[in-house]
Amino acid sequence: MFDSLSDRLTETLGRLSHKGRLTEGDVDDAMKEVRRALLEADVNFKVVKDFVTAVRERAVGQDVLHSLTPAQTVIGIVNEELVRILGTEREQLRAPDRPPQILMMVGLQGSGKTTHTAKLAVHLRKQGRSPLLVAADIYRAAAVNQLQALGKQINIPVYEEGTQASPVQIARNGVQFARERGLNPVIIDTAGRLQIDEPMMQELVDVRKAVNPTEILLVADAMTGQEAVSVASTFHERLDVTGLILTKMDGDARGGAALSIRSVTGVPIKFIGTGEKVDALEPFYPDRLAQRILGMGDIQSLVERAREQTDEQEAEKLQQKMERGSFNLEDFLDQLQKIKKMGPLNQILEMIPGLGSQLKQAKAQISDDDYKQIEAIIQSMTPYERTHPAKIDFSRRRRIAKGSGRNQGDVNQLIKQFEEMQRMMKQFSKMARKGKMPKGFG
Amino acid sequence: MLLIQADLGWDISQQLVAELRASVDANGIADAPVAKEFLRNDMVRLLELATRNRKIKILQRGVPFVVMVAGVNGVGKTTSIAKLTAYHQRFGRTVMLAAGDTFRAAAIDQLKVWGERLNVPVIAQAQGSDPAAVVFDAMLAAHNRNIDVLIVDTAGRLHTKSNLMDELSKIRKVMQRHVPDAPQEVLLVIDATTGQNGLVQAKEFASSVAITDIMISKLDGTSKGGIAFAVARELGTPISYIGTGEKAVDLAEFHPESYVDSLFFGEGELQQD
Numbered sequence: 001m002f003d004s005l006s007d008r009l010t011e012t013l014g015r016l017s018h019k020g021r022l023t024e025g026d027v028d029d030a031m032k033e034v035r036r037a038l039l040e041a042d043v044n045f046k047v048v049k050d051f052v053t054a055v056r057e058r059a060v061g062q063d064v065l066h067s068l069t070p071a072q073t074v075i076g077i078v079n080e081e082l083v084r085i086l087g088t089e090r091e092q093l094r095a096p097d098r099p100p101q102i103l104m105m106v107g108l109q110g111s112g113k114t115t116h117t118a119k120l121a122v123h124l125r126k127q128g129r130s131p132l133l134v135a136a137d138i139y140r141a142a143a144v145n146q147l148q149a150l151g152k153q154i155n156i157p158v159y160e161e162g163t164q165a166s167p168v169q170i171a172r173n174g175v176q177f178a179r180e181r182g183l184n185p186v187i188i189d190t191a192g193r194l195q196i197d198e199p200m201m202q203e204l205v206d207v208r209k210a211v212n213p214t215e216i217l218l219v220a221d222a223m224t225g226q227e228a229v230s231v232a233s234t235f236h237e238r239l240d241v242t243g244l245i246l247t248k249m250d251g252d253a254r255g256g257a258a259l260s261i262r263s264v265t266g267v268p269i270k271f272i273g274t275g276e277k278v279d280a281l282e283p284f285y286p287d288r289l290a291q292r293i294l295g296m297g298d299i300q301s302l303v304e305r306a307r308e309q310t311d312e313q314e315a316e317k318l319q320q321k322m323e324r325g326s327f328n329l330e331d332f333l334d335q336l337q338k339i340k341k342m343g344p345l346n347q348i349l350e351m352i353p354g355l356g357s358q359l360k361q362a363k364a365q366i367s368d369d370d371y372k373q374i375e376a377i378i379q380s381m382t383p384y385e386r387t388h389p390a391k392i393d394f395s396r397r398r399r400i401a402k403g404s405g406r407n408q409g410d411v412n413q414l415i416k417q418f419e420e421m422q423r424m425m426k427q428f429s430k431m432a433r434k435g436k437m438p439k440g441f442g
Numbered sequence: 443m444l445l446i447q448a449d450l451g452w453d454i455s456q457q458l459v460a461e462l463r464a465s466v467d468a469n470g471i472a473d474a475p476v477a478k479e480f481l482r483n484d485m486v487r488l489l490e491l492a493t494r495n496r497k498i499k500i501l502q503r504g505v506p507f508v509v510m511v512a513g514v515n516g517v518g519k520t521t522s523i524a525k526l527t528a529y530h531q532r533f534g535r536t537v538m539l540a541a542g543d544t545f546r547a548a549a550i551d552q553l554k555v556w557g558e559r560l561n562v563p564v565i566a567q568a569q570g571s572d573p574a575a576v577v578f579d580a581m582l583a584a585h586n587r588n589i590d591v592l593i594v595d596t597a598g599r600l601h602t603k604s605n606l607m608d609e610l611s612k613i614r615k616v617m618q619r620h621v622p623d624a625p626q627e628v629l630l631v632i633d634a635t636t637g638q639n640g641l642v643q644a645k646e647f648a649s650s651v652a653i654t655d656i657m658i659s660k661l662d663g664t665s666k667g668g669i670a671f672a673v674a675r676e677l678g679t680p681i682s683y684i685g686t687g688e689k690a691v692d693l694a695e696f697h698p699e700s701y702v703d704s705l706f707f708g709e710g711e712l713q714q715d
Binding site: 036039040041042044045108109110112114139141142143145146148153194195196221223224225227228231248250253254276 | 446
């Protein structure tokens, strides 16, 4: 896929550094790479232009020309600028003047409004509140049913009037319903619409006038391209959007649209959606998104994916096993399968920062098929052999090779590699305990 | 900038501009309209390369023509299915739908609503059931009722979820047990507003389910669906349909010339069949 900006800059600026001094032209080249990286991440081209101008100014000011590591300096500036635009502080949902708090969800078709209506409700209920969902999408086939089904699933009440009433009326009655029953917040799901569809946009304006929402949340797909700006600015002009929810961040889109929207409208990003489950809603961290936009790896997401696959007790047990050197082939297989669940191998590798240039080589060497090979070999072992790898003698190896359809060399190699790994693990974990290793390295 | 703005992406924009520059230099063109014409022709050619790969599909009597519709979440698969249904009905074909999205809340209801509106049978099981089982039933039913076209809905899935992508191959296998060359059409729906990620999506879907055709949905907005160019160049998968609204009739076959002219050069209407 895309090379990371870091690699490109290292290449552009790196090959010139032996001249001892970089020229302004070199900085121009570097800026071109920055521009390209942002465009490839779907940041709007106008936003990119302003951004690059700002970075350039700072870069010249900070004497990138004399820096020993110009590439790193530029990256640093880019990163800081990104975070500055994305917002350095976490934005909370606004509190209403008087309850209930009314949240209105708006956006294009298919951005994930209905799903995020439910997610937001679950999130707020965790804070001890009792939300009401209002089904004001009367257009899309079965949209009301969808919200009802979600409401049932998460056990949160849904107010609906079918598809004959007007959204304005439904919203108004929904808020009234919540007031009478002391439900708070009220989350209104509206139909997806194009920002150029005038009657539909007017409808949102009318709903807004009728219920005076505390927050109008624009739900935007992380995969959106250049049009994000025109979509967001129209919605913002008409409705005074107060927050952004960026959805489908569990995919591999860079999410540059968020930067465009934020810098054009100034609307803060309040949440990101990271999955199809109702609890897959997270607060927004500008630094993470900045790194993601730059394709600089996303170690946090990697850690989180790994965490999804293991619970803490298991991890602790594993840690102890490693220390005692009793980590066996059974555990190894188990770990392999967990890694596999995290996604295709090359994708996992891409999330590791700093792997950049070695990545391509690594990719060529490790393929998903290798997993299968290793799996096959271990699965051809008896439980005893798996827990006592040292006991696997020549005849056992021959049998395993036959059983797994590999040749004996492969089996030998696997066992040898495993023993090597076991030794290293023992060393690492001892060092980690003594505090010789930085935290998180063991 | 026109090209970048339309989501064509960096590489293709550079390529097109370079080609344009080369032909301008080579032919000594100083005239803007002529240069524009060159660019237009280059763009059309790029798309036509892929469109030419479109296989002519023949409906056989007694064998259902199976269309499997896939895509990431929220691109408009179910609505596109309604449009495809109306499209095939216009040719007098009988259509049946299979509710293979057993995951998303009310996805089955959504398909059923369309089934009623268009008066076509919908084969469905309860939410949460195995989509492969639904497809199995639908294949049988399509056979028994002598249906011409069976359109299979699938749950939206991000191309990064390998287990969900495997599920698609499983559905495919189930189809092939009934009809060896099914699904005769595997349609990937891409949202016109999608940016550079669209290419990655197309690649991943292509590798797990061998997509045969692409549909660009939501072209009625301000988005130009420029990612189509990248997909056409990288994969060569033909773009066959475009979706332009929320009604069942809002589907057209894709014509590179009409598409390029109306969206990039502001001439003429986007052709509707």
